[in-house]
Amino acid sequence: MKAWLHNCAGEIPKEIGSAYDLACFELNSAFPDIQWHIRPDPEMGDAYRVYPENGRWTVSGGETGILYGAYSMIRKKDSGQPAPFTEESAPAYSLRMINCWDNADGSVERGYAGRSLFFENGRFAYDPERMRELGRLLASVGLNVLCINNVNVHDPAQQLLEDWLPEAAELAAVFRPFGIRLMFSVDYSQPMRHGIPTADPLDPDVRRWWKETAARVWKAIPDLAGFLVKADSEGRPGPFTYGRNHAEGANMLAEAVRPFGGVVVWRCFVYNCRQDWRDLETDRPKAAYEHYAYLDGQFSDNVILQIKHGPFDFQVREPLSPLLLGMKKTKLAMELQLAQEYTGHQIDLYTMAPMWKEIYEELPAGNIMSIAAVSNFGRDENYTGHPLAAVNLYTYGLFAWNPETDVKEAVSEWVRLTYSLPENDTEKLIRILLSSRRIYEKYTAPLGIGWMVTPHDHYGPNPSGYEYDLWGTYHKADRNAVGIDRTAQGTGYLMQYPESFRKKYEDAETCPDLLLLFYHRLPYSFRMKDGRTLIQRIYDDHFEGLQETEEMASVIRSIPFPGPDREVIDVRMDMQLKNAREWCDIINTFFHRLSGIDDEKGRKIYL
C-alpha cells in the first residue's frame, strides 16, 4: 500500500539528493516517452510553470517548484486526465504544514492509524524507506513542513534539541529531496532542565539559552523550518507563569531563531481548562480572542500565530474563529485537524474538504499566510488506518496550495488515483465521500452544539459526558430548552466578530440552521425556517443520519475495492453503522426524556 501512489514507479533511489533530481526521476518514470526540459529558476521558489516550448514540454520553477510541477502532471496523468498540459501555479501559503502529535514512546496523541512512524521506546525508530514514501506522499500534494513531535512535549522528546540532534539531522536529510523541512515542537520550560531556575522570556539567561540552542540546532539542520509551541495551555508551561504576555513569550523565541531564518509557530489554544461548570460567566469560545486579539501588531515578523479554525476544538461544525478575523497586523496560520478526533476516529467516514470549503468562504484570502493540519497518519500499512481517510491528507495538500480548489474535483482526483474502479463505482465512491461529513454531522450532536461525545476518548455519544466537567463545553439542556446564548444578550461571544458576521448569526430566526444551537439557547418548540420545531428537526436529522449511513454502507459494500482495503473498509463500516445507531438512539432518547415530545413521524425512540 502506498496510498494514492499506486501508479508511481517503485522506490525512490536512495541516491537522489535534491528536489531537482527527484523531479527528474519522477517525470522520467511517469512519462517515459517524453523528453522533459527542466528550467530551474530559483526566483520562483515553490511556484512552477509547465508549458510546451519548441516542441518540448518544459517545467520551470524554483527547485521545489519544479518538483510540484512534476507531481501536478503525474497526479493528473495517473488520475486519467490528459497530461502533460499547460499550467502555471504558485501556492497560496508559504508554509504548508503537517503537525504530528507523535510522542517519543511511540504513541500518537489522537492517532488512529497505528503507532508513530518516527519514534518508539523513547527514541527515534523509523524505516527510512517508509520515510521516503511519506515524503513522496506529502510532496506529491505540495506539503512542505513536517513537525514530527507532539505539541505536548513529553519527556524525552525535548532531546530533539539536544542529544537527538544528530539523528534528527539525518531524518531532515531524508526529507530534504522532497522539499520538506522539519519543525520541532518545543517545551517552553526547557531552559529549566539546564540549571536555569526560570523560563521567564525576559530573563537574560533564558534568552541566552534559547539563542545558543537555536544556533546549535540550526547548525545541525540549517533548513529547519522553526519551532512549534503550545504554551500556557492544558497544563503546558508558558509565559503566563512569569507574568508575561504571549507576545513577549513568542518574541523571545523569535529573536533566537531569526538569525537562521527560522520561524516560531505559536499555537493560540489557550483557555481555562479547569472551568467550573457552575460558572456561567466564562464562555470558552471567547478565550482565544481574549488572550490574543489585543496583542495584534506586537509579534515579531517571524512569529506565526497558529489558530484553530473554530473557537472550540475541531468539532464537526464550528463557526470560524473570530481571531482569524481580528489580527490584521499579525502573521497567522490556520490549524485544521486531519486526525478524526471528534469526527469518527478514522472508523467513520468523514471527508473534510466540504468543511474546509465552508471555512474558506468566510475567511478573507489575505488573513492567513500559512496553514497547518494535525496529521492523520501512522505506522499502519495504509498510513491512515482507514484507507478512505487518506482523502483528507490528499485534499488538505491541494487546499493548502490553493484554497479555491474545487471540492469535488479534488476528491475525484484522489479516488481515481487511488483506485481503478469501474466508472459508476468511482462516481458512487465520490458521492459517498462528499456526503460523509454531513451524514456524520446528522447523527451526532445537533445543530452546532458539539461535545456530546464520550469524554476523553471522543468516539461515540455521551450527551452529558462533559456537562458537569471542567472543560467549558456545555449545552445546558433542560426540560424546556437547549444551547448557550452567545449573542450580545448572552455571553457576548458573537461581539468578537465584525458586524457583517454578527448580523448573520445574531437573530435566531435568520441564523443558519447548522450553527443555531452554537449561538442560541432555544426552546424545543422553536420553529425552524422550514416550519419544523427544533425538537422535530433534531429527531429528523438523527433518524436521517442513521438511515443515510445504512444506505452508504450498502453502497460501500457494492463497490469492488481491492484486497486489503476491502476488509478494512467493511469492518469499519460495520463499526460506523453501530456508532451511528448509538448516536441516533441516545441523542433522541436524551432529548425525548427532557422534552417529553414525541416524534411526529412515530419512529422508535427508546424510553
Place this chain on the structure above:
Amino acid sequence: MKAWLHNCAGEIPKEIGSAYDLACFELNSAFPDIQWHIRPDPEMGDAYRVYPENGRWTVSGGETGILYGAYSMIRKKDSGQPAPFTEESAPAYSLRMINCWDNADGSVERGYAGRSLFFENGRFAYDPERMRELGRLLASVGLNVLCINNVNVHDPAQQLLEDWLPEAAELAAVFRPFGIRLMFSVDYSQPMRHGIPTADPLDPDVRRWWKETAARVWKAIPDLAGFLVKADSEGRPGPFTYGRNHAEGANMLAEAVRPFGGVVVWRCFVYNCRQDWRDLETDRPKAAYEHYAYLDGQFSDNVILQIKHGPFDFQVREPLSPLLLGMKKTKLAMELQLAQEYTGHQIDLYTMAPMWKEIYEELPAGNIMSIAAVSNFGRDENYTGHPLAAVNLYTYGLFAWNPETDVKEAVSEWVRLTYSLPENDTEKLIRILLSSRRIYEKYTAPLGIGWMVTPHDHYGPNPSGYEYDLWGTYHKADRNAVGIDRTAQGTGYLMQYPESFRKKYEDAETCPDLLLLFYHRLPYSFRMKDGRTLIQRIYDDHFEGLQETEEMASVIRSIPFPGPDREVIDVRMDMQLKNAREWCDIINTFFHRLSGIDDEKGRKIYL
C-alpha cells in the same frame, strides 16, 4: 503505624510457629502480671472460654480458639475496659474470609491503599515482617481465611497453582501461627494452558487435571482453605462456555479438592454485562437469582456459593440479595466489600457497620455459614489508605464472628484501641464514624437508585454516566419521573422474594424511603410519607448531606489526631468536602433540569 495494634508488644518473634505459642506470647506480653493457665481442647476449634479457676485465669479452646480468646482479652484491655473477664464465645461462621483483589503485577483492583502487599512485577514480593503484622491484625479480630489474589485471575497469577507453589507454601507458613489459612482464586480455564483443548467440567481430561493439580497444591499447603472462583462473569471463562450449569462447574472442582478438606467458594456474580440500554426486559438485579436459585440442592457439600449482599454491586444502599433467601439447601457465604469502590475510595469517610447491621436484620441467622469481604488494605503505611477506614476491617472481623455485634460498641472499641484521645474527642469521633455512611448516602445517588457515579472509576458524580451503557444500571430519569418499577407490575424483580419481603416493598406508599427508587418509578411530585414531594426530598437530602459533611469536617479538624494520621485525615477530608459539593450540586442540577421544580427553601441550584 500498626493500625489498631498500637498498644501491642513489638514484633512477633519469628520463632513462633503455632497459634498456641502465639496466644501465650500475646497474653504474656499484654498481661505481664497475670499467670495464665492455657487448656487446649481441640474439640472446641475456634471457640474459647475464658474464666477464673482456682484463682488463675484460664483460657480453654481449640488451638485457634485460645488465640481468639487471648485477642478478645487484649482488645478489651487495650480499649480501656476491665480485662481479663469471663467470656465464652464461638464464631457464627466457620470461614471468615478476606478476598484480596491483588494482581501479580502489584496493582490492586479497586484498591485505595497503595499497591499489593503480596505481589509486584509479576511475582511474589512481600515483607515478611508486614505479613506477620497483617496476620496479627486479622487474627486479632478472628478472621481466618485470606485469599491473596484477585478473582479476576490475570496472567501470571495462575502460577500460584504451578511454579509459584513453593513460594506460596512459604507464605502460608508465615500466616499459619495466626490461624489464617490461605485461599487462591483460580482461573476456570487453567487446564487449557496445559494442552487440554477444553475446560468443560465434564471432560475426563479436565477433571483429571484438576484432581492432579489439587493433589499437588494441597501437598505443598496441606491446610489451604480452598479455591475461589469467578466464572462466566464480566469476561471470565466458565462452564457456560460448554453448555454446563454452575452446579456441574463447581462440583467438578469440589470433587478435586474434597480429598484434602478443601472447599470451592463459587461467586454468584453472573449477569449480562453487555446489556443493551434499549432492552427494557432485562433487569440486572434479577440475574443472580435466575442463574442460581433453580440449582438449589445440586451443589456438593464442599461448595460454598458466595453471594454479594445486594443484587447489584456494593452500592451505598441495596436491598438484601434475594438469592440469600432462596437457597436453603446450599451452603452460602455472603460477600461484603471493605474496599470503598462505590463508597468514597477511602477518601470519603464511610463506616460500614451500620449497613451490615441492616443487612443482618433481614437475613435469617442460619442462611449463611461463611462470610467474605473484599479487602481494603494495601502497602500504605497505615494499611487502609485512610487511617479511619481501618474501622471497617476491624468491625468486619467482629461481625464475621458475631452478627449480633453492637455497632456502636464495635466502633467505639476500634476508636479506643487506635487512638488515645481525650474522652470527648473519642465520643465525637465515634459519632462521626457512626453517621458517616448516612451522610455519604445523602449527598450521592438518592433513595436507593445508585449508580450515578463516574463510570469505571466510581468516585464522584456522573448522573447519566452509565445510563446509555452496557452494564444494566439505569435510572431512566426523564422530565416526569425517575426509577425502575421492580414490582410485579414492572420487571418482577420483587417476585424473587418471600411474601413478607414483597409486602414490605411492593407499595410505593409504604415502601421504606431509602429504597423507594430502587423498587419504584415515581413522579417528582410523589408525596413521601413525611409529606414532602420526591423532588424536594432529593434536594433536601443533598443539601443536608453537604452541610453535614461540612459540620463533620469541622469536628474532624478539632480532634487532636496524632502525627501522620493528622495530615492524611485533613487532606482527605478536604477532598471529601469537594466531592460532597460536586455530588450535591450536580445531582440537584440534574434533577432540576429534568423536573423544572425549584427548591422550596430557595437554596442555590445551578442552572
